[in-house]
Amino acid sequence: MKLTEFFNDDFFSLPRTQGPKEDYKTFVNRVLNEFLKKIDNVENFEDVPFNKFLLNERQNFLVNQLKSTISIYYDGKPAQALKEIKPALDSNIKDFEDFLNVREFEPSxxxxxxxxxxxxxxxxxxxxxxxxxxxxxKIKTQRFSIPGFPSLYLGNSAYVCWEELNxxxxxxxxxxxxxxxKHLKVIDLAPPKGDNIEPYEYYKYLMIWPIVFACSVRVRNYDDFFKPEYIIPQLLLQWVREDNRIDGISYQTTHINFTESLSEGEFLNIVLPVKENKTKGxxxxxxxxxxxxxxxxxxxxxxxxxxxxxxxxxxxxxxxxxxxxxxxxxxxxxxxxxxxxxxxxxxxxxxxxxxxxx
Incomplete structure (x- = not known):
């Protein structure tokens, strides 16, 4: 099986919606467990060489840390939750750019x-x-936000901006x-798109898919003050904020159902947290x-x-x-x-x- 064929499975389509009788935590754990089973069933990819033991080891560690992070946050310990997710992120990127797709936007x-x-x-x-x-x-809680901390939110099209405001x-x-x-460097959580994508790009995406999934769950109740769907993306932005080499995060909108939509293209949002802390301006x-x-x-x-x-x-x-x-x-x-x-x-x-x- 080719890795590109592996991703044709509807299981990998994002964003995802929780089942009507599942709470967020149960839903995420179920999907992550199913992800591990799919990984475990892979013997080889024809287009990408990989070490099966190393792949399973990394994915199991990443999934367990994500589950643990959510449980700790639910226990009212957000600072400890951030500490919990850091080793998972660090362990999966080695020299930082090996697996996380660091995308660079050119000037202009x-x-x-x-x-x-x-x-x-x-x-x-x-x-x-x-x-x-x-x-x-006036800062509202958003999917990628840090409470009380300003960030700049952009879209790569007028249409995406319009969808984001419902x-x-x-x-x-x-x-x-x-x-x-200037050059902008962001962690890109969007799936590979376009022609002539190298198979290794899909492999990098596979390695971070649990994180991407946890950041791509549709909000069930927008009127709720606490939205558990924001736990992982908000912690990820805090992690990015602490690294001066990265400006922010780009991610695919969750307002379009790509499984059913006839829309074609790259529908990106970009969030750039401020890089200094001032009292005004x-x-x-x-x-x-x-x-x-x-x-x-x-x-x-x-x-x-x-x-x-x-x-x-x-x-x-x-x-x-x-x-x-x-x-x-x-x-x-x-x-x-x-x-x-x-x-x-x-x-x-x-x-x-x-x-x-x-």
Whole structure:
């Protein structure tokens, strides 16, 4: 069996949803145990040489540490839970980059960020960066977050940003484009995508799949204050925060059911925790890594002489990361002629400037 064929099993499709009668802890333990059985049944991969004993040993250790970490967190000991997960992460990466996929975004890479705003006066650009240090109290708990600690959340497309906010009305948000000015190094938890992927990339993904899975469980109750689905991703971000070689984490959105969706492409979120601790303002380290456009929106562009964003037309801008999106069940839409492709087309023509401090 080839490793690429091994991953064709629906078991590896993410994100995952808990069963109706399972609590989070029971669900995660069940899936991780099933993962170990699948690994144990592998005798060889035709396209990747590996040591079966070493593979089983590492995966068993990683799975047991993840289970133990969740149990300790449930016992009201989050600091001890972080200590528990560290050896598992360290033991599985040797020289840090062996198994965790450290992805590098080149300077001038484009990212997007949206904010809910129901008025036609453009928000100032600083409102689209991370929450300032002096407004820590406004930081909400998210999948990848550190309580009370600001982070910058970005998407690799306007569409992903929209999905992350649970599809707000098109007239109720504004959007900016951020352009990186320096190299960004992130731990990439997304599965390998694209043509001509080397088999070893799938092997690296296999080695961290238990972590990726634990970070990709859909939230059952969004109204709950405590969301157990956030335990592992939040601890992982704290671990990343302590390593100055890494800027953040990129991960596949959990708002799209890729098993059933006709969407095609790479739908990434990026989280970048601040690199300093201040009492006021923005992180100077993150500021130095980006420039940003002014804000725009669907309505503002409908009022503009630059053109109307409505879909159905051809735009010069091309987001080569996304081919199709499924806005309506069973009806795929070419991304670059969608309303989101239109927004990106407009933003691509807008100048990026230095981040304005609030």
């Amino acid at each position: 890479s484009n990212f997007f960020r949206i904010r809910i705003h129901k008025h036609n006066y453009p928000l100032k650009s600083e409102n689209f960066f991370h929450i300032p240090f002096d407004l820590r109290g 599809r707000p009305n098109l007239n109720d948000f504004q959007i900016v484009r951020l352009k990186s000015t 923005l992180c100077a380290v993150l500021e130095s890594k980006f420039q940003m456009t002014e804000a725009t929106s669907v309505q503002l562009n409908q009022c503009s002489t630059h053109g109307i964003i409505g879909g159905g037309g051809a735009f010069q801008y091309n987001n080569d990361k996304i081919k199709k999106i499924e806005l309506i069940k069973g009806i795929p839409t070419d991304y670059n002629i969608s309303v989101f492709g239109g927004l990106e087309d407009v933003l691509s023509k807008m100048e990026c400037n230095k981040i304005t401090k609030p």
